[in-house]
Amino acid sequence: MTDPLTSDFKHAPYWWDAAPLTGSPGGALAPSYDVAVIGSGYTGLRAALTLARAGRGVAVFDKEKPGFGASRRNAGFLGRTLKHAYVDLKAAKGAAYALSIYRDLSMAYESTLAFIEAEGIDCHAVRCGRLIAATSAAHYAGLERELEGMRTDLGLPYAMLPRARLREEMASDLYDGGAVIPDLGSLHPGLYHRGLMTRALEAGVTIFGECDVTAVERGGQGDGFRVTTSAGRTRARDVLVATNGYTPKSLPWHARRVIPFTGYMAATEPLPPDLLAKQLPHRRTVIDSNLDIDFFRPAPDSSRLLFGGATANGLEDPAAIAALLHGRLRRALPDLADVRLSHVWTGQCAGTFDMMPHVGRHDGVWYGMGYNFAGVPMGSFFGLKIAQKILGSPDGATAFETAAFPTVPLYRGDPWFLPLAMRWFAWKDARLARRGDRR
């Protein structure tokens, strides 16, 4: 294929077709708010909505249009995902800790679905199930061990699918079988974010789009914080930093603790329905078993296939990104070798040095971030938990609160080491494939 792009190709998220970004001028800044939230993604808006419904005066600031961040760019996979496998966490930190973390992951997943249903947010949220495709026989064995540990201790369902049966789930011969987790879900991330934003505005939250928060300082007159923005100064009793992969250097303590990295995604042109049905007959989400994952799903609202991978590869030119992603598509789903791409986009995620998401308070400022590619349920969950904490409710407790949010010496927020980290992930995946070692 000479040109993998359609003539109406967009260098923008597919999700913005249904949920375009809109302005939200917010009006004049009030002299003070009960709570100032920095970042208008799932974390910030879920917190803001909960607080406003409890009667608090809340301002949300975003330096871009509301929803510009990863919350309207992600793949819309809903899971109980952590970079540390349950069995490894149990071996390293003990059963009680691993159980408490994985129970909260389950709660994040279930409570996000329950919230969407209770609010009536029409965002194609479904329990479609997930296929994890094994990239080697050793990965297949590791997957079975991991999922069996979770079934035994947490009662979570799964079914292994040997190589000979993979085509029941995916039109691919690339993988060494896989596992189906039948109860995991997916949604349309743009419509979910738009529904959250509409409800926050209805509850009385003021959203200041294109308003950069440049400083947060303690003190001044009375309790609380002085918040300096590109639209002027205000005060707030509580401040929440909800900037995840977009965390600015003007928040140095947070910027030192998150590792921003770029995620890449594409949408195909509309496919003949039978061709799409052949690729993913059960319409599940698919990830592979590597640390650096490739992922696939059917669009919830059209006959396109959406996919991503090659995380943190450093490319910025859309044609080059399209060529790289198209290569991944052809390799996994060869029937789609001649299909063109209509959308290519990127978004910023946040890793952490201990590969755990973090929620808590530093110097009086609340934060929730470091979702390591799992922020749809976790951002929603942490937003709720932080709001409950601010309201003084014991329901705000979570196993993810820890005193330590690690950084490393000399790190200031510029992840120069990312290419090395990605190579290390690839080496670990290859080592597991060769020798069947534990991760």
Ligand SMILES: Cc1cc2nc3c(=O)[nH]c(=O)nc-3n(C[C@H](O)[C@H](O)[C@H](O)COP(=O)(O)OP(=O)(O)OC[C@H]3O[C@@H](n4cnc5c(N)ncnc54)[C@H](O)[C@@H]3O)c2cc1C
């Ligand atoms: C390509 C891709 C695919 C992904 N797929 C999935 C998936 O399938 N499932 C899943 O669970 N997770 C996925 N994620 C991760 C998930 O999207 C994020 O973890 C989640 O959206 C983070 O939400 P958030 O509200 O914390 O931050 P974001 O939605 O990223 O919002 C942060 C906001 O902070 C704003 N901001 C930054 N600095 C300032 C400032 N100084 N002043 C004001 N505003 C500021 C930014 O403009 C931005 O809008 C994916 C991410 C990407 C990029």
